[in-house]
Amino acid sequence: MHVSRKPLTDNEMDAVVVRALSRLGALAPSRSFAAAVMVRVALPQPRPVVLYRRTRAWAAQPSHALALAGGYAVSAIVALAVVVPWLLVRLPAIGFVADRVLVRGAEFIRQGIVAIAEWSVVSGLAGLIRLVPLSGPGIWVAGVLLTIGYTGCAIALHMLLRTPKGKDVVHVRA
């Protein structure tokens, strides 16, 4: 059986076209698409990092480095030109303060030595030391032992106070 169909009008054909267009749907790129894009995208850095990098990049250019060095030298000369006259004008006062500090320091040390000496006499330590036969080769033996002792203490202090294996201490975030 043959079924004849009425031809579509322009409006109907237009509706078919629009419907077909709207049904086209989205096409998907490959799965690696997003990753490939992200590799080429420069994510913004925190502002301090950006500022630091820009400053370093700017300073790395020879002309800028020369300008910076020149500026530094000029500022040092200017500072000296200001500081030296200031020191010269106030030198007597500075000398007086320095003398006072030295006198006070020397007095403090002297008092400390006297206190130790008094304690050694009162406690009988001086009598014991007097009994030690420090004459002839004994003085050399005592000198060597003291030197070894002080050297050992210096090494121990160095080992105690230095950073681990000579490297900077790493600050671990909490």
Place this chain on the structure above:
Amino acid sequence: MPSGKDLRELSDQEVVALARDGLEAAYRELLHRYERPVFSLIYRMVRDRALAEDLAQDTFVKVLNALESYRPEYKFSSWIFKIANNVAIDQLRRRELDTLSLDGAPDARTQDEIEATALQAVDRTQTPLAELESRELGSLIEQAIARLRPEYRACILLRHVEGRTYEEIAETLDLPLGTVKTYIHRARHELREYLEPYKD
């Protein structure tokens, strides 16, 4: 800091603002939102899958690296489609491209190659029979679109595939509103003429 789910609920402008603050997830969200529309538009303009991928990548790299210059008073979609269209038009001017069936790449010779390079439309809501009819009509309309002038092609795709308004298309393509309406009218007329022999 918003999670991926939170980002999906934000507007384009809000996601762009977060991306400008350096949030990588915001970049990925913009990519997720626009990778298919942008790729579809470019593919239908240049008709070559590998080239369309490259051009779509270039589009996103340009857009994401220039987010600082994006002005929030304009729609983000218009901005990204404008860049995608410019990238595709530039490519078409440099190289004349011929039609390509959706069934595979032009250099595909064996059945495996054809299947490997075939594109899959996302719409999977149709019944098998409707899908078959739709695929036939879809294939015809794809061929018809490929014959349109690039300007008509961009207008008709943005209007009827991406669902943009005439005003958005005018803004996207830097064309007067009247020109956009004329292009779309002529494009539909040419598509009708192309489908005329198949209407029975």
